Amino acid sequence: MKIGRYSVEEFAELVRSFHGNAAPGVILGGFMVDAALQRVPEGRLYDAMCETYRCLPDAIQLLTPCTVGNGWLKVLNLGRFALTLYDKFEGNGIRVFVDSEKICAWPEINDWYYKRKKKAEQDLERLLEEIKAAGAGTCGFESVQVKAGLLKKEERGGMATCPKCGEGYPSRDGSLCCACQGETPYSNTASSV
Amino acid sequence: MKIGRYSVEEFAELVRSFHGNAAPGVILGGFMVDAALQRVPEGRLYDAMCETYRCLPDAIQLLTPCTVGNGWLKVLNLGRFALTLYDKFEGNGIRVFVDSEKICAWPEINDWYYKRKKKAEQDLERLLEEIKAAGAGTCGFESVQVKAGLLKKEERGGMATCPKCGEGYPSRDGSLCCACQGETPYSNTASSV
Numbered sequence: 001m002k003i004g005r006y007s008v009e010e011f012a013e014l015v016r017s018f019h020g021n022a023a024p025g026v027i028l029g030g031f032m033v034d035a036a037l038q039r040v041p042e043g044r045l046y047d048a049m050c051e052t053y054r055c056l057p058d059a060i061q062l063l064t065p066c067t068v069g070n071g072w073l074k075v076l077n078l079g080r081f082a083l084t085l086y087d088k089f090e091g092n093g094i095r096v097f098v099d100s101e102k103i104c105a106w107p108e109i110n111d112w113y114y115k116r117k118k119k120a121e122q123d124l125e126r127l128l129e130e131i132k133a134a135g136a137g138t139c140g141f142e143s144v145q146v147k148a149g150l151l152k153k154e155e156r157g158g159m160a161t162c163p164k165c166g167e168g169y170p171s172r173d174g175s176l177c178c179a180c181q182g183e184t185p186y187s188n189t190a191s192s193v
Numbered sequence: 194m195k196i197g198r199y200s201v202e203e204f205a206e207l208v209r210s211f212h213g214n215a216a217p218g219v220i221l222g223g224f225m226v227d228a229a230l231q232r233v234p235e236g237r238l239y240d241a242m243c244e245t246y247r248c249l250p251d252a253i254q255l256l257t258p259c260t261v262g263n264g265w266l267k268v269l270n271l272g273r274f275a276l277t278l279y280d281k282f283e284g285n286g287i288r289v290f291v292d293s294e295k296i297c298a299w300p301e302i303n304d305w306y307y308k309r310k311k312k313a314e315q316d317l318e319r320l321l322e323e324i325k326a327a328g329a330g331t332c333g334f335e336s337v338q339v340k341a342g343l344l345k346k347e348e349r350g351g352m353a354t355c356p357k358c359g360e361g362y363p364s365r366d367g368s369l370c371c372a373c374q375g376e377t378p379y380s381n382t383a384s385s386v
Contacts, residue, residue: 018254019263026262039386049378058262061211061254068261068268069219069251070212075261076378078371079362080355084378094386095379100354100361113361114352145381159307161293168293168306169272178271185242185269185277186288188338193232193287 001135003030004037004063008132014062024112024124025055025081028131028138032056032096033063035136036085039094047088049146051078074150081113084144091146099140106130109138194328196223197230197256201325207255217305217317218248218274221324221331225249225289226256228329229278232287240281242339244271267343274306277337284339292333299323302331 003011011030012022019026040046048066050057050073057068057075060083066072072088086093103110108127111117160171162180169177179185196204204223205215212219233239241259243250243266250261250268253276259265265281279286296303301320304310353364355373362370372378 019260020258020265023263051372053261053264055262058260061260061262065213067212067251067254068246069222069248069254070216071246072213076376078376079366080358080360080370080372082360097360100359115349141386143381143384143386144379147378147380150378156308165273166293167273167275167290173272177273179244179273183269183271185340185343186337187284187340188336191336193334193336 001132003034011062015058018062019055019058022128023055024127024131026059026062027128028081028098028109029056029059029083030063031131031134031136032083032098032139033059035139035141036083036094036096037064039141040085045088046085046093048073049084049086049093049150050075051080051082051084053077054081056081056083071154084146086144086146088151091148091151093144093146095142095144096136096139097142098138102140103138106134106138109134194325196220196227204255208251211255212248212251215321216248217320217324219252219255220321221274221291221302222249222252222276223256224324224327224329225276225291225332226252228332228334229276229287229289230257232334233278238281239278239286241266242277242279242286242343243268244273244275244277246270247274249274249276264347277339279337279339282344284341284344286337286339288335288337289329289332290335291331295333296331299327299331302327 001008015022015026048060048064050060053075060073061067082097084093084095103113108130112127158171159168162169162177164176164180194201208215208219241253241257243253246268253266254260275290277286277288296306301323305320351364352361355362355370357369357373
């Protein structure tokens with residue numbers, strides 16, 4: 001069994017190095033991304049959409065050209081363990097999700113997916129064995145059409161210097177940058193060091 | 194000059210393979226992350242916050258243990274080219290940003306950062322030369338305190354099966370999953386394939 005151009009063990013090693021540990025979600029995600037890639041027509045330029053922040057974005061970033069920083073991967077916080085690879089111009093694509101009926105055949109995957117066991121109670125080795133044995137056999141596939149509004153490339157727009165913090169920001173954001181308008185994640189007045 | 198444990202050329206190669214091309218923003222981002230790492234106390238467990246979706250998240254993911262999928266990197270859409278590495282429990286950290294005064298000494302960086310030239314007009318080679326020559330010399334540094342609300346680890350919570358789409362979702366989201374509540378990114382009724 002392969003995940004992209006890797007053996008399962010090679011992919012697990014890559015996941016360890018990027019994600020910090022061979023997390024079940026990234027290994028399962030690897031099978032899902034691989035299964036999606038096999039269904040993308042040859043030569044098609046695709047973007048990726050991920051419906052959860054948990055683990056799956058890293059499988060996408062490791063196995064496709066799509067990353068958060070190059071803008072070809074969008075992550076939505078919908079809480080579903082699913083991803084879509086779609087034509088970046090037309091929006092038609094293939095969605096891969098965990099099929100809650102199919103996983104009934106895999107008790108460890110089922111308990112893990114539905115968070116029925118505390119982490120300490122999980123048998124990680126058995127869970128990973130089930131994930132490797134099941135491959136994409138726990139997944140469902142759908143044809144989807146991504147909404148037109150999500151296909152638009154963000155306008156490049158101009159930059160300005162924020163009169164409050166003195167940093168560059170997209171001028172379309174207003175007369176101050178978003179952080180100085182109140183979205184700052186910091187509670188102190190920052191001090192230079 | 195080094196970026197993390199890489200020579201600048203090695204890092205550029207890594208960026209090509211992950212991000213798709215040796216984009217100026219990821220190379221500059223590499224110097225910024227490296228400079229931040231040098232200011233994190235030894236042995237400190239840190240998380241990362243990135244204030245833009247453009248390029249910089251990939252430099253963070255390549256040079257630190259923090260990724261989008263493992264939850265140690267948060268990306269905010271504030272439009273400032275800046276990142277913070279902070280103590281994941283206490284929230285105190287070091288913020289690195291592009292200093293709009295310091296970049297005046299680097300004309301190509303200045304024009305690129307303020308988007309004063311169309312992509313076709315940019316002298317990419319000269320821009321990259323300036324970025325490599327300047328290193329973190331275009332950056333400012335601040336001590337910051339991340340807001341307490343952003344430090345809280347998301348509750349694990351239970352999972353339910355959405356009665357509409359049939360997929361697992363965090364039960365705290367309500368009686369339907371967020372996608373079926375109207376946040377779906379798809380315009381069609383999906384069809385199984």
